[in-house]
Amino acid sequence: MDVIVGHVNVDFDALASMVAAKKLYPEAVMVFTGSVNRNVHEFITLHGDVLEVMESRAIDKESITRLIVVDNRIADRIGEFAEVARRSDVEVFVYDHHPGSEHDMANASDYSEMTGATTTILVKLIHGKGIPISPFEATLFILGIYEDTGSLNFPGTTYEDADAVAYLMREGADLTVVNHFLVQQLTPPQHELMTRLLAGMEQRRIRGVLINIATARTEEYVKGASLITSKLVELENLGVLFALVEMRRRVVVVGISRLQQVDVDDILSGLNGGGHAKAGSATMRDHTLESAKQALLRLLEQKVGPMVTAGEIMSGPVRTMHEDTPITEASKRMELTGHTAFPVIDDSSRLVGMISRKDLDKAGHHGLGHAPVKGFMSRDIVHVEPEASLQEIQDLMIHNAIGRIPVLSDRKLLGIVTRKDIIRALHGQEYLHGFSPEGGTQGYSRAEILERMQAGLPGDVQSMLKTVSSAAASHGYNVFLVGGVVRDLLLGFSNLDLDIVVEGEGIEFARILAAELKARVRSHRKFGTAVVILPTGRRIDVATARTEFYEYPAALPTIEMSSIRQDLYRRDFTINAMAIALSGDRFGGLLDYFGGVRDLERRHVRILHNLSFVEDPTRIFRAVRFEERYGFRMESQTEMLARRAVEMEIVGKLTNARVRDELIDIFSEPPPLPFHAVERLEELGTLHILHPDLIMTSAMRGRFRLLERYMGEAWEFIGAEAKFWLPGIAVLLSELPLHEVEKWCNQMRFKREDANTIKQCHDVVPAIIESLLQGDAAASRITGLLDPLNNEALAYLYILGGPEIRGMVETYLKRWKNISIDIKGEDLAEMGLAPSPAYGEILNQVRKELLDGKISNREEELALAAELIRQKKQE
Incomplete structure (x- = not known):
């Protein structure tokens, strides 16, 4: 059954x-x-x-x-x-x-x-x-x-x-x-019980959270305790209520919570009850009302989480200006940063006022640009202490109709709380981006992130991050794992580029961490960054959380110390603007303020704000690279803004070195990504900005396909440390005249050796291909043509040369390249030949004979050398 x-x-x-x-x-x-x-x-x-x-x-x-x-x-x-x-x-x-x-x-x-x-x-x-x-x-x-x-x-x-x-x-x-x-109406007995509960209600504050506890006794059994409790919560607009009703030798406990800090299911499970985080019930047999209440209070003391405070959700450090700052300078700073108001401080760094865009505009309108901001700022500042609760801050914002509240301690500015901070604290960091803040396929719990870290990071890296966590907790730092490693952990890819961001002095934390790990540290104080290098060679890049703004399109950014949220906001795309908390109890918590998880799931590359490509046009190249690497696509608004930045010729304002670095990154990716990336750059209209005559021809497409097909084989045969990106850039430039290639390499500030390789690929390799196909296949002849080529040019030859030449290159690499003769210059000197350029000519000729199999040992090499010396002396 x-x-x-x-x-x-x-x-x-x-x-x-x-x-x-x-x-x-x-x-x-x-x-x-x-x-x-x-x-x-x-x-x-x-x-x-x-x-x-x-x-x-x-x-x-x-x-x-x-x-x-x-x-x-x-x-x-x-x-x-x-x-x-x-x-x-x-x-x-x-x-x-x-x-x-x-x-x-x-x-x-x-x-x-x-x-x-x-x-x-x-x-x-x-x-x-x-x-x-x-x-x-x-x-x-x-x-x-x-x-x-x-x-x-x-x-x-x-x-x-x-x-x-x-x-x-x-x-x-x-x-x-x-x-x-x-829609249930209360029965008379239920009404009576609700009245008793209301009369017996008291409040307890536990870790800053206001808990309401209502108690009542009734001789008769009254059904619907959950309904009565729910009606009480609505009637009194309560955040948390636990109702305890003693009837017939048992106590019924019903809990309702609207606060994250009070998990009703977790609390009532201690009374053999349960339900949900927001509501639940328990029945306690053989308890009096008082004993049941005491048992509940003990559980509340253990399990109620601390109330969120201003100190926890505030953004900081806050960008400020001194009270003596002239109106014109203040206006410029406000325009550059995009802020609508600035806190104003005095010589003691104490907050003395707020200056708004409206205040500055009025002063400027009256021709008072030279005057200090202290004459126009608002001095009556609504503020809170770091211990202020979320509810207090929310009430102040509503009552005073303001969008931000400074957080002060002894009148010194610690941070600022905005409307968005309040909303994220109440509903989760993803709430403003249009999807569920509570789990689901579009979010990751802390447990899921920890599981991914365990599966995706080597044991030594996991141990190292635990050390980062304990060092941060013991020294009071907020530290976060950021960037590509977070993105790739969520995608299931390997990435061991470890970047951490510190709220506070990043360099000082790097020194603390280096001491813990017995590592050395290299710091760059100008940028607030450091590199911790472990004895194993593993590196951790440490940076101070910072924000940046651009004085003009394509400029290098001006950087200031900031918070993790602002640090993430300055990044290129939402998928790269996520972080994992590493400090103490927060270890493994995912920070995704801008919808990065959503865009990973939708396979979108999305910029964080509409001026992103204007501020830094290199992001167009990076967007294309991420599209091709992960099979993503720029979301429609992002692509529209990329095309607009190209049309405005902002890409052309970039320094050539920055463009060069982005191209190197693209061509360092494995095939076929570079080929597809070039096609995408052409589709976006970017190629002609690199060079006016640069277009994707059918011949170039053919070379890229050969690159895609034979690149792996080429590096396998060459088997040496090489710059994988050079043949790709050589193909990109293959339709330009040699003088334009030389000019372009100089403009892009390539290293001399890299520029020479590109020119070799462009000019020398085609000539070698023609010579190899037309002449005999003697080992000495082939070796003589290929020896001058470096590894990258040799790879280019292998890729583009066709089957016959690939066979020659393979034989050269496997059999001929490393063949050397036994005799040296000292042997020639002993034969009576004075040092001269003839040494090289004779030794080269001896190697040719050896390669062609005409001689096979040292004695024959010496005999040939003697004959060549004799001939030289007769000339």
Whole structure:
């Protein structure tokens, strides 16, 4: 026999889930394991003819072979069926949306998901299997979803709940019925109990969090403690409420929380209860009201998290200006930074006022550009201490209609809290970017990040990051892993370029870290950066968190110390603007202020603001490189702005060295990425900016395809440290005249040896190809042509030369290149030849004869050398 059960005190989600489960298991019977809620009882009374639910006493439990448990995964909550669930001969299937716990049924096949309601999980399966449902069933299923999601309003609601409701509406659900049974009026006994709870309410502040505790006694058993508690929360607009009701030798505890710091499920699990982070209940038998309250208080002291304070969410250090700063200079700084206001400080670095763009404009309009800002600033400053709670800050912003509040200690400015800081603290850092702040496929929990770090980083790197964490915690630093390594961890790629950012003095932290790791440190004070070099050769780049602004398009940035958020904001793309916290208890937390995770999932390259390409046009080259490396695409707005920057010829304002470095990065990628990148750059209109005559011809395409096909083979045969990017740049320039190539290399400031290689590839290699194809195949002749080429030019020859020449190059590399003769210049001197250029000519001729197999040992080499000397003397 197959049996479907829910839990005691059946609510609409449990009832709807049971009916939905029967659609998936049509042979199963539905069984109540205990009492049902009042509104559910009314619904069943009205619809008893279509709801076939049996009482548990009518079931032969020995005949049960399969148990389907819905809206619950704890055996103790299914009454007398708990023993059935523990039997080894019974298959148990669980469908639940509550968080897992140590009390879950161990032997069950668990199909639970973190949705707002269990009904959602089962409706999704019904829809996916194409199982038809009636309008009555659609109505009941919406009742189940709406009850547990607060009509899709509760924080735990997911998009899947909304999708399920939309499907059920299409299937004919009747919202009039839904509203009738969900809007519950209190009975007189419930009203009386709520009045007692209200009279017995007290407040406790635990770690800054205001906890409301309401207690009451009643001689009679009153149903609906959860409903009463919910009504109290709404009536009094409470953030947290725990209601304790003593009745009939037991105490019922109901908790509701709107704050992240109070996890009701975690707290009430200590009383053998549970539920969700936002709501739950427990029943305490053999307890008095006072003993139950004391047990709850002990758990609250242990488990309530600290209230978020101004010191935790503020941005800092804050960019300020001195009170004697002239109006004209202040206006320029405000224009460069894009700020609308600046805090003003005195000689003691104490905050004395705020100056806004409006204040500066008025002063300038009256011709007072020379005057100091202290004459025009606002002196009545609303501020908070670092210990101020989130609620206090929010109230101040609303009451004073302001968007930012300075954080002061002894009148010294520590940081500033903005509206965005408040929103992120309340709803999560991704809230402003349009997707769920609470998990789902578009976010990563701390546990998931730690798992990825463990899987994607070598053991020595993991150990090193733990040392970074402990050093940061013990010395009071906030430290973050940033950049490409974070991006690639999320994508599942290997990347051991370790970059960390420090809020505060990065160089000082680098010295602390070097001492911990017994490493050496190399610092660059001008930029606030350092490199920690371990004995193993492993490097960690350490930087001070900084912000930057550009005085004109394509300029190098002006840099100032800043916070991690501002440091990430200055970066090129959202996918590169993520960080992983490394400090103490925050280790492994992902910071994604700008939607980087979302863009990784959508495979988008997205800039952080509309002037990004104007400020730094090299980002166009990097965008193309990331497109090709990861198979991404610039999102539409980003691509439009890239094209506009090209049309405005801003790329042409870049220094040539910066363009050169971006090209080297592109051509350092493995084939076929460089070829595709060049095509994409041409599509964006960027190639002609590199050189007016640079276009992608069919001949160039053919060379790039050969590069793609034979590059790997070429480096395998050459087997030497080489600059992989040089042949690619040589192909890029292959359609230009030699004098233009020489000119371009000089403009781009290539090193002389690199410029010479490019010119060799452009001019010498084609001539060698022609000579090899026309002359004989003697080893000495081939070696004479190939010996002058460096590794990069040799690779270029191998790639472009065709099958016959590739065979020659392979033979040269494997057999001839390293053949040397035994005799030296000293041997020639002993034969009476005075030192002269003839030494080289004779030794070269001896090697030619050796390569061609005409001589084979030292004696024959000496004999040939003697004959050549004799001939020289006769000339």
